[in-house]
Amino acid sequence: MAPAPPPAVSFSPAEVQRRLAAGACWVRCGARLYDLTGFVRHHPGGEQLLRARAGEDVSADLDGPPHRHSANARRWLEQYYVGELQGDPQGSVENGTVTSANTQKTDPWMEPKLKMVDWDKDLVDWQKPLLWQVGHLGEKYDEWVHQPVIRPIRLFHSDLIEALSKSVWYSVPIIWMPLMLYVSWSHYRTLAQGNVRLFESFSTEYSVAMPESAFPGLFVLGMLLWSLMEYLIHRFLFHMKPPSDSHYLIMLHFVLHGQHHKAPFDESRLVFPPVPASLGIAFFYIILRLLLPEAVAGTMFAGGLLGYVIYDMIHYYLHFGSPHKGSYLYNMKAHHAKHHFAHQQSGYGISTKLWDHFFHTLIPEEPHLKMQ
Template sequence: MAPAPPSAASFSPAEVQRRLAAGACWVRCGARLYDLTDFVRHHPGGEQLLRARAGQDISADLDGPPHRHSANARHWLEQYYVGELREDPQGSLENGAVASVETQKTDPEIEPRFKEDLVDWQKPLLWQVGHLGEKYDEWVHQPVTRPIRLFHSDLIEALSKTVWYSVPIIWVPLMLYLSWSYYRTLAQGNVRLFTSFTTEYSVTVPESMFPGLFMTGLFLWSLIEYLIHRFLFHMKPPSDSSYLIMLHFIMHGQHHKSPFDGSRLVFPPVPASLVIAFFYALLRLILPEAVGGTVFAGGLLGYVLYDMTHYYLHFGSPHKGSFLYSMKAHHVKHHFAHQKSGFGISTKLWDYFFHTLIPEEPHLKTQ
């Protein structure tokens, strides 16, 4: 068994048991103790799965079944390390939840991996990551559980973050207003869609087309969501371009570095308004106002559902076997092990279509 670091705290089985009785979720790997109390809600397998293992050695669970945890997941675990379990002279505890250390083995893959970090976390990160060069791609895909500050300016920093409920508060009223406004315009019967580059051939767009146009926008958003996530958010910036590295980090890299920073899980209103205005202007340019506006309203609802789903996949605890449980497991795998696949957030449809599904793991059998 690997020796404990000189500065590591030590806890008796009775001390651990007292914390478990108080509601904490401590687990161990050999003699190494981890406090997962703040992580249980984020666990893709569900909170109850971790709660059921409180006080137990999880070394075998990391290797599976049902699956072998990734190197990033093991690295993540080390952030919750609190100390070492002392030998229990009685050999066991009253309820056997924390057994004697003598019978346990430490998985060498779970030994501490933390080296001196490449950035100073006490300072804003944006300018720092631009100088990481070829080390950036590996660094940004090693997640940590800590908040990120991007900018020196308090104002700009505040504009780069938001609470999750700002998204429905701001954008749902706009979506409802546009929907009602454009439905009334269609109901007047004056909207015509040209079928050629001349005005000789056109068809009237009746109000009965409103649901179809709205759902078209919703469907198109799911494709836009996939394309942006795959080709923009997951571009690999050139190692010799500090500005492209910073651009990638501010767009999406910071989310992969700190996936449970609740202030950065949905798109902040100010930058979101610029992107939303672009898509609105584009649709108005290529389609009649009421047609493009209705499609836009459907897409805007798709965006709201996407951001709310994304937040829930990080902070929610869906029931096992549900659709959201499957999506949460899918998304967490994307963060921790398969960053080059699994780009769908609200749906796996386009991952199926473009063959970017996260590969299924072979089911490990119990020895």
């Protein structure tokens, strides 16, 4: 017979109030208490939205409006469970007492699944590197990888390879911005010489001169081309569904992108490490160089390289930043959070929704059920 689970820790309203006064952000669903202090700056709706609800029952807020929280978001909440509130659970905690409030009745179909997160019963052993384990998940992999957790991931046994698979956010501008500036200046000087012609390899008669005034347009075109690559890579490579009977394709998917969906706030895995980034950047340059004259290809490559840096910086900020409500990045943060927690097969744009509009993969608007 399995041992009974340990009793839940209970907190008096006065204890909760003391923690709130000290700056903690505790909320509750009924009598269940959650410490969201470490999550407030990651919240897609903004830190102030959560802070304003500190000490309150957020059961109705989970159903919206403005946003109906997904099953993954509710499961995510359970990772912050700390215990039970003593006394009558109706209302909010104020001045050491629980004050009554007229809380909106929630749709029973949307009630949170109030279960503790049990790491010991997960499909993998979190005390060991995950890469070699996920290949054996088979048909369970797709559901498992799209149930995010708030913990770091270790992929490899080797400390060296593990270190190479991680990167700090500021490594991206430090490594790639100097290269972008050098390539830009070098090819601008080549264009300024006035002897670069487009399509010259196909037809001298119909070739087009490329003066230095074409540099800004080519540079912006390179940025636009990168945004398309960003979308296509994210949609068709990162979100491929590996066959359940292929251990190695499952492992490949997990290395490329699955680990990010499993642990979306592992900050060491939010931007591309230099080695794999170098391979992708080299591929981008080779394709351009095969199709275009060196100066034209180089200028577009420089624009694409800046686009990549912006993409990685925006991606990091969407996870760890707290943009001003109503701003472009605020909307993109909410858009990206929905991609992670509810709509993994849409909303592929990170820095822009342009290609989601073009290819009809926008995340659908949420209809809110009216509460009776």
